[in-house]
Amino acid sequence: xxxxxxxxxxxxxxxxxxxxxxxxxxxxxxxxxxxxxxxxxxxxxxxxxxxxxxxxxxxxxxxxxxxxxxxxxxxxxxxxxxxxxxxxxxxxxxxxxxxxxxxxxxxxxxxxxxxxxxxxxxxxxxxxxxxxxxxxxxxxxxxxxxxxxxxxxxxxxxxxxxxxxxxxxxxxxxxx
Amino acid sequence: xxxxxxxxxxxxxxxxxxxxxxxxxxxxxxxxxxxxxxxxxxxxxxxxxxxxxxxxxxxxxxxxxxxxxxxxxxxxxxxxxxxxxxxxxxxxxxxxxxxxxxxxxxxxxxxxxxxxxxxxxxxxxxxxxxxxxxxxxxxxxxxxxxxxxxxxxxxxxxxxxxxxxxxxxxxxxxxxxxxxxxxxxxxxxxxxxxxxxxxxxxxxxxxxxxxxxxxxxxxxxxxxxxxxxxxxxxxxxxxxxxxxxxxxxxxxxxxxxxxxxxxxxxxxxxxxxxxxxxxxxxxxxxxxxxxxxxxxxxxxxxxxxxxxxxxxxxxxxxxxxxxxxxxxxxxxxxxxxxxxxxxxxxxxxxxxxxxxxxxxxxxxxxxxxxxxxxxxxxxxxxxxxxxxxxxxxxxxxxxxxxxxxxxxxxxxxxxxxxxxxxxxxxxxxxxxxxxxxxxxxxxxxxxxxxxxxxxxxxxxxxxxxxxxxxxxxxxxxxxxxxxxxxxxxxxxxxxxxxxxxxxxxxxxxxxxxxxxxxxxxxxxxxxxxxxxxxxxxxxxxxxxxxxxxxxxxxxxxxxxxxxxxxxxxxxxxxxxxxxxxxxxxxxxxxxxxxxxxxxxxxxxxxxxxxxxxxxxxxxxxxxxxxxxxxxxxxxxxxxxxxxxxxxxxxxxxxxxxxxxxxxxxxxxxxxxxxxxxxxxxxxxxxxxxxxxxxxxxxxxxxxxxxxxxxxxxxxxxxxxxxxxxxxxxxxxxxxxxxxxxxxxxxxxxxxxxxxxxxxxxxxxxxxxxxxxxxxxxxxxxxxxxxxxxxxxxxxxxxxxxxx
Numbered sequence: 001x002x003x004x005x006x007x008x009x010x011x012x013x014x015x016x017x018x019x020x021x022x023x024x025x026x027x028x029x030x031x032x033x034x035x036x037x038x039x040x041x042x043x044x045x046x047x048x049x050x051x052x053x054x055x056x057x058x059x060x061x062x063x064x065x066x067x068x069x070x071x072x073x074x075x076x077x078x079x080x081x082x083x084x085x086x087x088x089x090x091x092x093x094x095x096x097x098x099x100x101x102x103x104x105x106x107x108x109x110x111x112x113x114x115x116x117x118x119x120x121x122x123x124x125x126x127x128x129x130x131x132x133x134x135x136x137x138x139x140x141x142x143x144x145x146x147x148x149x150x151x152x153x154x155x156x157x158x159x160x161x162x163x164x165x166x167x168x169x170x171x172x173x174x175x176x
Numbered sequence: 177x178x179x180x181x182x183x184x185x186x187x188x189x190x191x192x193x194x195x196x197x198x199x200x201x202x203x204x205x206x207x208x209x210x211x212x213x214x215x216x217x218x219x220x221x222x223x224x225x226x227x228x229x230x231x232x233x234x235x236x237x238x239x240x241x242x243x244x245x246x247x248x249x250x251x252x253x254x255x256x257x258x259x260x261x262x263x264x265x266x267x268x269x270x271x272x273x274x275x276x277x278x279x280x281x282x283x284x285x286x287x288x289x290x291x292x293x294x295x296x297x298x299x300x301x302x303x304x305x306x307x308x309x310x311x312x313x314x315x316x317x318x319x320x321x322x323x324x325x326x327x328x329x330x331x332x333x334x335x336x337x338x339x340x341x342x343x344x345x346x347x348x349x350x351x352x353x354x355x356x357x358x359x360x361x362x363x364x365x366x367x368x369x370x371x372x373x374x375x376x377x378x379x380x381x382x383x384x385x386x387x388x389x390x391x392x393x394x395x396x397x398x399x400x401x402x403x404x405x406x407x408x409x410x411x412x413x414x415x416x417x418x419x420x421x422x423x424x425x426x427x428x429x430x431x432x433x434x435x436x437x438x439x440x441x442x443x444x445x446x447x448x449x450x451x452x453x454x455x456x457x458x459x460x461x462x463x464x465x466x467x468x469x470x471x472x473x474x475x476x477x478x479x480x481x482x483x484x485x486x487x488x489x490x491x492x493x494x495x496x497x498x499x500x501x502x503x504x505x506x507x508x509x510x511x512x513x514x515x516x517x518x519x520x521x522x523x524x525x526x527x528x529x530x531x532x533x534x535x536x537x538x539x540x541x542x543x544x545x546x547x548x549x550x551x552x553x554x555x556x557x558x559x560x561x562x563x564x565x566x567x568x569x570x571x572x573x574x575x576x577x578x579x580x581x582x583x584x585x586x587x588x589x590x591x592x593x594x595x596x597x598x599x600x601x602x603x604x605x606x607x608x609x610x611x612x613x614x615x616x617x618x619x620x621x622x623x624x625x626x627x628x629x630x631x632x633x634x635x636x637x638x639x640x641x642x643x644x645x646x647x648x649x650x651x652x653x654x655x656x657x658x659x660x661x662x663x664x665x666x667x668x669x670x671x672x673x674x675x676x677x678x679x680x681x682x683x684x685x686x687x688x689x690x691x692x693x694x695x696x697x698x699x700x701x702x703x704x705x706x707x708x709x710x711x712x713x714x715x716x717x718x719x720x721x722x723x724x725x726x727x728x729x730x731x732x733x734x735x736x737x738x739x740x741x742x743x744x745x746x747x748x749x750x751x752x753x754x755x756x757x758x759x760x761x762x763x764x765x766x767x768x769x770x771x772x773x774x775x776x777x778x779x780x781x782x783x784x785x786x787x788x789x790x791x792x793x794x795x796x797x798x799x800x801x802x803x804x805x806x807x808x809x810x811x812x813x814x815x816x817x818x819x820x821x822x823x824x825x826x827x828x829x830x831x832x833x834x835x836x837x838x839x840x841x842x843x844x845x846x847x848x849x850x851x852x853x854x855x856x857x858x859x860x861x862x863x864x865x866x867x868x869x870x871x872x873x874x875x876x877x878x879x880x881x882x883x884x885x886x887x888x889x890x891x892x893x894x895x896x897x898x899x900x901x902x903x904x905x906x907x908x909x910x911x912x913x914x915x916x917x918x919x920x921x922x923x924x925x926x927x928x929x930x931x932x933x934x935x936x937x938x939x940x941x942x943x944x945x946x947x948x949x950x951x952x953x954x955x956x957x958x959x960x961x962x963x964x965x966x967x968x969x970x971x972x973x974x975x976x977x978x979x
Contacts (some may be wrong), residue, residue, distance in 0.1 A: 032207065141372075
């Protein structure tokens with residue numbers, strides 16, 4: 001028995017990936033193992049935990065619930081694509097540093113993509129709105145306290161960024 | 177400590193790679209290279225004899241490389257997995273095989289192992305394996321295990337794996353003589369760690385060098401290394417185990433070797449191709465470990481002030497189908513149950529029982545949440561019986577600050593005395609009362625009652641033995657570039673060790689934080705280590721790293737003194753430069769590193785300074801007899817016994833009069849882990865612990881049916897807290913009573929947040945109900961709104977029975 005393979009072109013973070021995959025290959029597996037973008041993590045493979053969240057045409061989608069063959073003709077953004085073109089951290093990423101919004105880092109990519117999209121819709125969230133924004137993602141380390149703070153901080157950084165008050169977030173002090 | 181990095185909220189260096197999607201977790205290893213993927217056939221039955229396994233169809237499937245059952249394993253691989261922590265009381269210890277030979281004892285036990293081109297094909301292949309079973313009666317739950325109508329292991333007389341008793345004084349006589357007595361039956365259900373990343377292992381065999389490299393998501397690289405070498409009959413020196421980034425552990429990854437941690441390396445060597453196994457979530461539910469399930473019976477004798485004169489606790493611990501981790505969890509319950517108190521007489525006895533369910537190994541808190549639940553429910557019951565304030569009864573039983581070191585007269589989980597090193601429990605209680613508003617609560621309750629709302633307050637205290645031995649080590653190496661490479665052998669799963677340990681080195685050595693790079697869990701860099709459990713990393717590796725950095729500093733000063741022609745006592749190190757105090761004379765650590773290694777051959781401009789016509793004195797060997805080349809320091813830290821952290825939590829909850837919905841209004845934590853290396857990281861640990869505690873108290877439980885099927889093996893059905901379930905804020909106050917047992921005065925902090933949760937929520941919910949349902953007691957956790965609702969109904973119909 002040979003599995004039928006399909007030619008798929010995925011647009012991920014502005015680059016095109018030409019893949020040959022079986023119809024059943026999950027988008028999460030295609031991104032990780034075929035495109036080599038291992039920043040997207042798989043925590044449950046049944047669409048609950050949100051660790052695998054990527055942006056599909058700007059909207060958060062669980063990549064473990066989408067097939068790679070159905071992800072054509074869309075723009076996909078993974079955590080790797082959130083970093084600014086100059087290599088500095090985006091406001092959401094920087095906010096997680098500022099607020100200690102992560103510990104083991106496994107759920108983090110799903111939070112970052114979810115919040116990046118959420119802040120586009122609600123750029124100035126209240127604390128309750130910040131909670132709503134992340135209410136579909138599981139984290140086992142942080143107790144969410146500092147993730148809520150990170151959402152508010154990201155909004156603050158973005159506002160400073162847009163109005164030019166604070167300038168862009170500073171590049172990291174410690175490079176490894 | 178007066179230096180500047182120890183104690184400060186230094187942002188984490190590991191965040192940079194995690195936030196950019198550049199973390200390296202085990203499933204990320206070898207992506208883009210040729211690697212085969214494994215899948216495991218797991219028992220669908222809780223208790224059955226395997227009569228036949230038919231794998232005939234499997235290799236016909238395109239892309240399948242290998243299928244193994246127990247018959248294919250030989251030598252040590254065909255024998256049971258190791259019993260990691262033997263104990264004289266564990267007279268009937270049993271461990272599973274890498275692949276079950278004849279009998280399966282829980283749903284999820286590994287039966288066959290397949291390697292294929294990818295995981296999809298490997299799972300197709302697993303689906304083609306046909307197993308015939310003869311069904312046996314499953315033993316599920318503590319009552320069934322005790323009744324022993326059927327047995328998990330038929331070579332045993334019953335289901336009791338171990339019975340252990342400890343006593344300090346004569347508890348039963350003291351209770352018999354006490355003016356007042358109480359009895360309580362208390363239950364805690366099963367839960368599990370559920371790190372967001374499950375287990376995973378990758379192995380590569382290099383035939384050119386006869387070496388095995390294993391990457392595994394573990395809490396002990398050295399433990400796995402030892403097992404892989406023993407089981408695959410390799411020399412230890414042929415096996416390297418690397419723990420990459422780990423997506424959470426919480427205890428489950430300290431158990432080892434999991435079957436896949438041996439089968440994957442064996443397959444990689446057999447096939448000559450790297451092999452990867454990545455556990456999925458359902459597998460994690462049914463084949464990784466659980467914890468917490470215990471039933472307890474308490475008898476207590478006390479006086480009119482609430483002082484405990486005698487405490488007698490019997491409990492039954494459900495350890496699942498096998499006992500790879502020995503008796504650690506029930507031993508911890510039996511000893512740490514005492515918390516900050518000093519009952520005059522204490523007896524504890526437990527039975528550790530076999531059931532046809534997933535194995536039990538430590539989950540964050542490791543038996544302490546149950547012990548704390550038992551002790552704190554007892555304290556609340558005494559207060560209720562005497563009509564006293566709950567804080568007064570606790571204060572009457574506290575060990576006092578001038579009584580340390582305090583020997584509880586028992587043997588702890590490490591085989592050492594249960595002797596508390598330091599603490600100040602009255603001060604903690606005072607801080608907690610302030611933080612939560614204990615004395616103001618009656619007014620708040622009255623205000624809420626006027627609106628028809630029910631609110632209650634509870635508190636719970638704990639002591640946690642942290643930093644258990646035997647030891648950890650560290651190696652510090654200053655390179656000629658001035659960069660400082662630090663290695664310690666225990667692993668990291670989110671605690672920010674690269675940051676906290678670099679803070680310690682920067683202070684002790686006198687270098688910039690940015691110059692320090694810490695590696696954990698890599699046996700190539702530090703082959704002597706134990707692991708990350710029991711809130712021990714900061715205490716054990718933190719101390720070892722501090723000592724190793726001091727050794728490095730000593731050596732740097734010695735070499736610098738010679739180079740600068742100065743007395744060592746006139747030197748100081750700051751920012752990686754050694755100076756003669758009050759002069760311009762200086763030398764940087766990179767240059768000292770060059771000088772520390774006499775060379776024949778220069779490899780760059782700087783190293784010319786160390787060649788044979790540049791350094792050395794005639795008549796002296798280039799490397800002194802008691803010295804060695806290189807600017808390095810190595811040391812180990814091995815304390816006599818554990819150091820005891822402590823804390824107290826309080827919570828205010830609201831219970832809905834109609835629906836019994838439970839809402840958290842305020843959560844307060846007072847925490848004493850001695851000196852804090854990085855308060856930001858410690859508070860993060862507390863937040864996470866509290867959230868897991870909320871899960872354990874109000875939501876999470878493993879639901880087994882009578883056939884031994886786990887009914888809620890998914891994140892849809894096992895209710896882990898989202899942000900909507902945790903307190904909107906957690907108020908934290910610290911007390912710092914340093915440990916006298918280590919050079920930095922630190923105590924562990926990792927597990928503490930989860931310990932008092934079941935106790936504190938039970939107390940607060942009971943308190944909220946008290947004015948409306950006098951005498952209603954909460955004796956089993958977790959508790960859901962439905963359960964509280966039914967408890968109310970039951971109590972109304974029969975107040976005696978439900979009390």
